[in-house]
Amino acid sequence: MQRQGFNRAVVVLHWLLAVSIFFLFISSWWMMALPLPSQELQFRAFPFQLHKNIGITLVILLGIMLYMRFKYPPAPPLESDMSPGMHKISILAHAAIYGLIFFVCISGYLSSAHTRWDTVFWWLIKFPRIAAADEEMNEFWGELHTYAAWILLALVAIHIAAAVYHSFRNDGIIRRMMRW
Amino acid sequence: MKTDDINSSTPNWASILGVVAIVLGVFLTAMHGTETMKQLVIPANMPVSGEMPEADCPLDELEEEGISLAECEFLVDHVKGIALSSPDWFPSTMMTLSLIGMLLAFASVIVGGAMVNFTSWSTTSAIVIFAGLALVDLLQFAVVVNSGPVLRDIYLWSVLLWFLLHLMLLVGAIAGRDHQTAQH
Numbered sequence: 081m082q083r084q085g086f087n088r089a090v091v092v093l094h095w096l097l098a099v100s101i102f103f104l105f106i107s108s109w110w111m112m113a114l115p116l117p118s119q120e121l122q123f124r125a126f127p128f129q130l131h132k133n134i135g136i137t138l139v140i141l142l143g144i145m146l147y148m149r150f151k152y153p154p155a156p157p158l159e160s161d162m163s164p165g166m167h168k169i170s171i172l173a174h175a176a177i178y179g180l181i182f183f184v185c186i187s188g189y190l191s192s193a194h195t196r197w198d199t200v201f202w203w204l205i206k207f208p209r210i211a212a213a214d215e216e217m218n219e220f221w222g223e224l225h226t227y228a229a230w231i232l233l234a235l236v237a238i239h240i241a242a243a244v245y246h247s248f249r250n251d252g253i254i255r256r257m258m259r260w
Numbered sequence: 261m262k263t264d265d266i267n268s269s270t271p272n273w274a275s276i277l278g279v280v281a282i283v284l285g286v287f288l289t290a291m292h293g294t295e296t297m298k299q300l301v302i303p304a305n306m307p308v309s310g311e312m313p314e315a316d317c318p319l320d321e322l323e324e325e326g327i328s329l330a331e332c333e334f335l336v337d338h339v340k341g342i343a344l345s346s347p348d349w350f351p352s353t354m355m356t357l358s359l360i361g362m363l364l365a366f367a368s369v370i371v372g373g374a375m376v377n378f379t380s381w382s383t384t385s386a387i388v389i390f391a392g393l394a395l396v397d398l399l400q401f402a403v404v405v406n407s408g409p410v411l412r413d414i415y416l417w418s419v420l421l422w423f424l425l426h427l428m429l430l431v432g433a434i435a436g437r438d439h440q441t442a443q444h
Contacts, residue, residue: 095286095369102290110294114301115336116325118316123305123339127297219324240283247279247376250272254279258373 085256087152093145094257100134100141101181105233107131132192133202135185142181154256161251170242177239180232184225191221270378273436278375281386281429285368288393288422292362299355302343312340345410353403361396364389375433383437390430397423 086094111127157167192199194217199207211217246253270278307313317332325332368389374382397419404415 091373095282095373098286099289099366099369102286103293106290107294107297110298112325113335113338115339116316116318116321116332118313120307120313121305121316121336123301126301126304130297215320215324222324244279244283247275248272250270250275254275254376255270258278258376 084155084252085259086154087148088259090145090148090152091257091259093141093148097138097141097145097181100138101232101236104131104134104138105229128192128197129200129203132189132199135188136199136201139182139185142178146178157253157256161246161249161253173235173239173242177232177235180228180235184228184232187221187225187228191218191225194218194221270376271436271440273432273439274375274378274382277386277429277432277436278372278382281368281372281375281390284425284429285365285372288365289362289369292358292365295358296355296362299351299358302339303346303351306343312336341410342414345408347407350403350407350411354400357396357400357403361393361400364392364396368393383433383440386433387430387437390426390433394423394426394430397426 085091107127108131111124111131114123114127115121117124162170189199190211193209193211194214196213198209201207243254243257313336315333315336317329322329322332327335368386371382371386371389375386400419401416401423404411404419
């Protein structure tokens with residue numbers, strides 16, 4: 081018998097990802113307004129390392145979520161809740177969001193990998209350097225990271241608007257991701 | 261095969277209130293998390309002497325950040341200004357409240373999901389959590405009012421807005437519960 085809603089692990093991971101993504105956005109706006117690093121000014125060290133830690137963790141969590149999502153697929157939504165056309169659009173939108181999360185995290189890591197700063201995952205595991213410090217490459221990946229993040233934010237806003245739309249309709253869609 | 265796994269008898273008010281609580285809860289968890297980090301990072305990295313060193317603004321870094329030399333120097337002054345405006349008790353008090361707020365905000369995500377499913381415990385829990393969040397806002401308001409003009413300018417409008425939002429959620433949950441009680 082197939083479940084109507086998403087698997088509970090997928091639900092928990094979805095909300096952890098949501099909180100992490102918003103934390104990364106909001107904290108990054110603040111940390112970019114901290115003084116540029118020097119020997120005496122180290123304000124950016126902790127926030128930047130935390131930003132990288134959460135970003136890398138996000139990739140892992142998203143991978144697990146997608147694995148669970150495909151291993152335990154939910155039944156398609158009822159036609160009274162969502163037309164087949166809208167369902168196709170929603171699948172595309174979700175695929176775009178997943179793709180962008182991966183891209184934003186990977187481009188952020190590549191940007192960081194071209195700086196003189198090492199990545200020590202959760203202050204425990206030192207990642208091997210994959211590239212030498214290179215200002216141009218850092219800037220290239222940094223800009224891609226930033227623009228992709230803005231696009232991701234726009235898609236997340238649309239995603240939230242769609243969720244609110246379904247909650248006002250009080251149909252079965254929203255409860256698929258709320259299996260407590 | 262379709263199951264009756266998903267509760268379809270959720271009243272409209274609970275469905276809407278639940279989703280609003282979730283959206284705001286996700287956002288507020290991130291905001292309180294950032295605030296906790298701010299109060300941790302700024303005092304910990306201030307020079308012991310209290311004197312801020314000169315800003316280090318190499319040209320290539322300025323280009324990369326897309327800022328001018330004046331802006332780069334201001335970043336140091338900005339942090340110094342916040343540190344100077346913060347009374348000694350401010351960072352620890354604000355960090356404690358933000359930590360509590362972060363936990364309650366995440367709890368409001370869980371409770372919001374329970375409201376969408378209209379579980380038996382959802383409405384009472386929502387009232388408790390929303391009241392807790394409104395109380396944290398009130399305490400933060402009191403803390404910021406007792407600081408100084410710079411911090412009031414940064415925080416007060418945002419704390420007030422969150423207080424009003426949490427008050428609306430709280431009143432909405434109470435009204436929903438009363439309506440439900442009257443119906444039975």
